[in-house]
Amino acid sequence: MYAPERVRTASPYYIYDAQVELRSKQSVAVTIVYCSSTQIIPRDVGNALAAHYETATFPQQIWLLGPSDTKDSLHAAVNHSDILDRVPAITRYYKAPTVVAATVDIHGSICLHAESPTTLDQRASEAIFSKGLVNIFRSHDGVINASAGYHYVKPSGKHSDAFLRTANVLKYGNEISFIAVALLSHLPDPDIQYIYTDTASINALAYSLAEIIGRLRPESPRPSIDSFGSYAGIDGAFEIEKDTASIALISASTSGAIVDQIERSQKLSRLRQVILYFVGKRDDSIKVLCDLTQGQAPLGYMNPIRSWKASDCPLCQGGQSTVHVGGDQFLPANPTVSSRMITAKDAPEWLSPLMKSVYGYGVVACHTTVAGSDDPFRTIFFDLSPVIEAPENSDSDISNKLSKMLIRHIPAATKWLVHLDDRDSLLLAQRIRTELSDLGVRLPDGHIVNAKDLITRQRTSLGGGVAVIVASAVVTGRSILSLSRSLRRAHEGNPLLFLILVGRMQDEAQWKELSVNLTYGNSNPKEHGLFCVESIHLPPDSPAKGTPWYEEAKLWRRLRDDAVPLTRSHSVEELIRSIEQRLEVLDTSPAEGGLTSSLFLRASIDGGMQPLLLQTQLCLLGLQLLRRSQYGRPGPNTSGRFSDYQCYSA
Known part of the structure; x- marks a missing residue:
């Protein structure tokens, strides 16, 4: 029968992974835990990290990041036993990730509070925020794609087969607060009196930004928040306050034309306008919080979205119908299902x-x-297990591929078989020992080792000779990566071979990343061998x-x-x-x-x-x-x- 439905509950923590280049030019794998509240519960942080690492690779460092008014709470959390003792248990015991407190000031600068406070340069801070912003956008489907038979007419009047809707990604309070903190570095000054949005659907972000400013700068006035309703409001009766205390937040754009329109019609400088998400070719004078354009932004992954004037639209000429994106919420009307x-x-x-x-x-x-x-x-x-141990299935295609791979790639100097801590990997190790024996390579008793014993340091070293690491299936790569790190210490100076029966990573990029990490050695990038019988890609x-x-x-x-x-x-x-x-x-x-x-x-x-x-x-x-x-x-x-x-x- 079914277990109770698991629904994501509200959490003050937003977690994602990033590669951070420090001032030493050293690139560090970091898990960012953004804490939106001053009330930080270490036990809950540990639980959130444990859930995150079910599908993520372990980092070198973990940063607890929050607005600067959370500094004391962050310090207390990183030194609490619920985090210090929990992190090695959910990541790795040998060289467990270090946990560091980090804060963001009113200007959007990130400061690390390790042995001594270190302020990251602007480029590093922007890279950290960009990774989190892209992750939020991708995970909540911020792109609305048209199905076959119709396309969209955007508020600008242009036709397109897709459009960006930032309201889709503003789902959770912790992520909204993160976006607000990322905006701090884009404010012309912190004393903002008026915040304007192009759609009321992003007003939650404006209110969160106002709250963050009030927390970090209590003497600042509380800004008022209004929506001008996109192009219709710009050219209508709505009037933006044009003094130096105003800022306009534009939910998304694929051309930046709305910035020119606001500057022309409302006389608000483009320096006081920020586009939250952008895809397309842009002028450097336009302020963009997160550029998603492939080839233009370091983390960009989207090709520019095509758009045409109504008179030149090839989709209309091809007989497609149109769906207007209208109203203050930018909602498409008359959806079509195909x-x-x-x-x-x-x-x-x-x-x-x-x-x-x-x-x-x-x-x-x-x-x-x-x-x-x-x-x-x-x-x-x-x-x-059916194709590993069952004699009647020895003629299966995958079983034959495995046998051929053993003959070609497993050397006679093999002395150890180290298997992941699951039943199929143990069966695979036992089968390899049998086939090696048939080939005249006999392993001494006790030379099939459970990876758990090495990772938990119940066993601190192996003897000499080649060690073959055996995995029946690899999904995220976390277990085999932890084992490889342990073996670089326990089997230092000896060859390692990784044999995977089925690698079912999420995509080719994730598989390549795992391959590089496993084969990388002290003397050259491909020091260790990696062999996989079947490699496929499936969503986790x-x-x-x-x-x-x-x-x-x-x-x-x-x-x-x-x-x-x-x-x-x-x-x-x-x-x-x-x-x-x-x-x-x-x-x-x-x-x-x-x-x-x-x-x-x-x-x-x-x-x-x-x-x-x-x-x-x-x-x-x-x-x-x-x-x-x-x-x-x-x-x-x-x-x-x-x-x-x-x-x-x-």
Whole structure:
């Protein structure tokens, strides 16, 4: 049965990771914990970090960052046992990350309070804030993309197939406060009396900025906050106070034209205007808090968004309809829903070889439980034991690939097998020992070692010879990275080889980062070997959102509850019965090995509910696409009879 729904609760901490270049020109991996309140509870900080490191790589340092009025609270927190003792337990015991207090002053400068206070230069401070701002924007889908068949008409009158909506990212108070603190360095002076916004949907940020200014500079006047309503307000009756105590916050822009319009119509200098998020080619005279443009900003990842005048719009000329983005909230009207047929062209290159390797062996399980895991429900779980230890599966493609890799790359000088602390990795190490024995390489007794013993320093060293680090599957890389750091001490001066059966990192960039860290040695960047039998890329599980089938079950319960009060007709009875049948499958499957043949809603054919038959390559592709959003993509109707009830499909 299902555990209670896990919903993200309000938290005073915003956590993200960044590479920080200090004054010594040394680049340091840092986890930033932004604390918006002076009331800091060390135990809660430790819990927040533990949740963060479920999917993040361990850093070299952890900074507790807050406005300068939180300095005393930050100092107390970094020296509290709930953090000092907890950090090694949730990261690593050997060379655990150091925890440092850091504050932001009224001018937006960051000061580290370690052995002696150190103020970061402007470039480093901006880089830290930029990383956090980009992370917030990406995690909350600040880009609204048009679907097939229509495009948008923006408030400026230009046509586009996408637009930025900053209101989408202003979800949590801790993140809003972080954005407000990032704005401090962009204020012409701290004595602001008027804050204007282009849309009331970002007024929460303006109020947070006013609060931060009041906390850091109590003698400053409390600014008034108003929205001028974008282009319509600029050219209308609204009038901006033009004295030196005004500032305009513009939610987003793809051209900067609104800055010129405000300067021309309202006579407010562009030096007193700040665009929060920007994508496109811009004039250096325009103030931008966070530039998302690829190739223009260090952390930019978006190509410029195309836009056209109405008379030159190729989308209109191609027959697409328009949706106007209007009102003070910048909301699109008249949305259009369209379906898409997934074809083989949508499949990533790794999908077909993987399915050839594992199909028919019970390796892939969906919506299943994992014993001993902090997250009991997994969207996609690889149980590799059938192809590792079962003799009858020795002819499987993945098993043959493993055997060939052992022959080619595992040297006769191998003396140690160190496996990650999970059942499949132990089985893999035992199989490697057997195959090495068949090849004439015999390991002494006791030379298969659990990585946990090295990471926790229950075992401080290995003997000489080659050590092969064995992992059945790698998802985030945290465990194998911690092990590699421990082995550089416990097996110093001896070769290391990393053998991974399935690497299922989030993307190619994450896999490359892991590869560089594992192979990097004292003498050259590729001192150690890394071999992976199957490398794939899948989005990580999200404990806060649950699996897509968990969300599907929630939908069916709502629909069932809505249908029960209706007049008891044959069609309603049949509908409720079908929903109950689907819910039974979804409720019982996690404890019974997960979903196998019932991933999708059955179709009503000839009076019976028939399973949806898909080619094997499409199954995992569907799951990959489904995990990219919380609820999946609405699919076509499975039955004309139940046309109002869309099923979750890939």
